[in-house]
Amino acid sequence: MEKYDVIIIGGGPAGLTTALTLASANGKFPFVEGKNYLVIYDEYSDLDKALLNNVPGIEKGTLGKDLLERIREQVSEYKNVKFFKGKVVKADGEKGNFRVYLEDGKVLSGDYLVIATGFHKFEISGLDLEVVPHPKSPRPNKIMIKHNDNKVRDGIYVAGLVAGEPTMFACASGSGAKVACDILSEWAGKTVVVHDVPNDQ
Template identity: 70%
Template sequence: MDKYNVAVIGGGPAGLTTALTLASAKGKFDFVEGNRYIVIYEEYTDLNKALLNNVPGVKKGTLGKDLIKSIRDQINDYGNVDFLEDKVVKITGEKGDFRILTQTGKEIISEIIVIATGFHKFEIEGLEVETVPHKRSPRPNKIMIKHNDNVVLDGVYVAGLAAGEPTMFTSAAGSGAKVACDILSYWAGKTVVVHDVPDS
């Protein structure tokens, strides 16, 4: 059974940015050395059908599916994140020892869970989470997971549209970065962020 420090459920803007931020802490903090992360994602994400014209730093006219590939490649450069295309059906356990079961029967252990499954539905069994109407959705009948500053349960975070963010790439991605920094700060015992500076 594979074991990870953080399992990110969802491979859209929030999930990928969470993973990228965590991965990029490698080499900057002793407390993350040797850490492993996994992104478990389903084939479909709303970003697959997006045309991006207003994302800072992203060339106007970029297709969402191309940006997904680019971000995954960026994450892979760090060498500490695995990707699994599968559907999570059940999560049990507690902080430090969550057990994740996928539709294909894979079992994964993770210390921390990040839910970034979007605003369409939440069908993962085992977690005592509450869904409420999404407050910032331009479309009706969308959901978000009730949370307190992105914390759903001890060791379970929520990011992106599932956390109630607006349906904009930068909003969702920013939420993922925040959650990753919250996790890093928890491990550090103080507030930390991940910055890089050019070699002088």
């Protein structure tokens, strides 16, 4: 069974930013050396149908599907991240020994789980999570997973819309970065953020 330090379920802005932030810590902190990450993504993200005119640093008129592809390419530059296309139907276990079951029968193992599956529905069985109405959705019948500061319980985090964030790219992406920093901080035993500076600074 393949084993990962963090399995991220969801390949939209929140999931990809979680992976990017975790992966980019490699080489900066000794406690991340040798750690590996997996992003499991399904066919579709809400970003696929977006037109982005108000995202800081992103050119006005950028198509969401194009930005999503660029972010995937950016994350793929880090060799400690793998992508797996598939649908998660079940997950169980506890911190240090989670198992994730895919529709095709494949089973993966991870120390941590990050759920970034959006706000339309949550159909992954086995984790006994509390699904509640999304408090900030402009549309009815959307959901979130109940959590405390993005942590559902030991080893399980939620990011993006399923964490109750507003349906804006910057909010979802920022939530993913926060979750990654929370995990890194847990590993370090102190607050950790991942910054880079130019070589001449």
